[in-house]
Amino acid sequence: MSNLHRDRSPYSWSFRIGGGRRVLDLPLIAWLTVIWILLWSTLSWANLVNGVIVAVCLCLAFPLPAVDLGLRLRPLGILRLAAYLLYDMFSSSVEVTRQIFAQGPYHAAVVAVPLRVRSDLMLTATAVAVSNVPGGSVIEVRRSTATVFLHVLDADDPGEIESAQRSVWRMEELVARAFGTAEDIAHVTRPVPEGNPSP
Secondary structure, eight states: OOOOEEOSSTTEEEEEETTEEEEEEHHHHHHHHHHHHHHHTOOOHHHHHHHHHHHHHHHHHSOOOOOOOSOOOOHHHHHHHHHHHHHHHHHHHHHHHHHHHSSSOOOOEEEEEEOSOOOHHHHHHHHHHHHTSTTOEEEEEETTTTEEEEEESOTTSHHHHHHHHHHHHHHHHHHHHHHOOHHHHHHHTSOOOOSOOOO
16 A cells, blocks of 8 residues: 555545555545434534544545545635624625615616636635625626626615625635635735626
């Protein structure tokens, strides 16, 4: 058996047994362990250890190819993203409530916001994060152009549209710094895209 070494994913290790190659994928082992504990309906040290052993045995008996989803866990980035989300949810809730009780109709619009990161994971995570904030409903994500289409209230004010775009780009940067690869982080440090792709 050859020495254990890291695979393409930072959370996977591979080694050879005889003529075959085996991969130990930590997220898969963790997920199989959770399923094992849920099947026994009891959280105990015995179930946890047995779950890990069963998960490792399954990974060795039924090997899967290592897949790098482009996910990196950066604790400081995750804390910053969580803090920004909480702040943005609160401030956006106050703004939406103010608009509800204010006089006059508001003219909404759909705004195209081109993103800098093109990976599927970053596009999805950014769209989900933006949708969790009141007043920032994502109605479409166009993968081919890495564009998010955002429903914006009070579109009569050009400042609101620019603010919505800046908010999406800020969220994109925070998501990349929390879960992205080094390449993703390099992309979000570039200037924001120019122009508005048509829906």
